Amino acid sequence: MESSGNFAVLAEGWRDASVLVVGDALLDGWLCGRPVRLSREAPVPVVALEDTREACGGAANTAANFAALGARTTLVGTVGDDDAGARLRTCVWDAGVADRLVTAVGRRTVTKRRVVADGYVLVRFDDGDTGPLSPVVAETLVRRLDETLSAEPRPDAVVVCDHGNGTLGPQIRALLAARRLDLPLFAVDAHDLAPWAPTGPDLVTPNRGEAARVLGHQPGEFDRDRDRGQLLRRTGAAVVAVTLDAEGSAVLSLDGETLTTAAPPAPVAHAAGAGGAYLAGFVLGRLAGADLAEAAGVAQRCASMAIRGVGTAVVPEQFGVIQRVG
Secondary structure: OOOHHHHHHHHHHHOOOEEEEEEOEEEEEEEEEEEEEEOOOOOOEEEEEEEEEEEEEEHHHHHHHHHHOOOEEEEEEEEEOOHHHHHHHHHHHHOOOEEEEEEEOOOOOOEEEEEEEOOEEEEEEEEOOOOOOOHHHHHHHHHHHHHHHHOOOOOOEEEEEEOOOOOOOHHHHHHHHHOHHHOOOEEEEEOOOHHHHHHOOOEEOOEHHHHHHHHOOOOOOOOHHHHHHHHHHHHOOOEEEEEOHHHOEEEEEOOEEEEEEOOOOOOHHHEEOHHHHHHHHHHHHHHOOOOHHHHHHHHHHHHHHHOOOOEEOOOOOOOOOOOOOO
């Protein structure tokens, strides 16, 4: 893993980088408190609420991580015309991310709310529409993405976050495939990587379950040595960085051996969205000229820092030498 001094050098190298994030933006919510007794209605704890918070989730979380690390970040996606959509836009603005979101009339914004007692997640409630966008909204989103790709300054990296919530249909994939040669660095984080393989990503960042899915294995079944070649072929990617939670990550490439990173002890189960921090660190490291080992080290360090507290994982702005670029 890279040293603190090298991290500072790389951070200077990616300062002012322009990153476009496109994908499923959602609103994360947290209801935090302490358990005081068992309920008489059911064998569940009664939680005395002490704090509530909302934050960027999904693609919005990834964009927030890029912005926190100092990149000029733009988010393209959709929100519903509801209160949750308005609150998500506020979270995006507060994160310093440029908002190019399309409002989908009649659609409910995807939200994920968690009840947390003494730092442990007890339950999560998911809400919102996850079916395909209406033809009108889908066409508007394609135009918005095309305009953003063509705007100056052109993005140094384009990052796709496909959580299967209906935002990224075949028209979006077709546009990105057609513009592929114009994208200096193209990264994909998707629950289902197979549809993105024809776009030839420079980097994909599946977790263990997503890697098993694209390989056709049982859930969670992944062996980095046995599966290396098949995973690279089936994702169409030059680099596959498989995140393994407490085990760190395994980085596989077409032109190199398998690299690994170690994750220091941290309450991984207490945070959501650490993958967005990992992805942001990896992409920015590469933009700054880091080799794969250095970029993987930056990514792991960002993810580890982001999951120290309860809530949606975002790299702290005071981390290292990073300062927000206006």
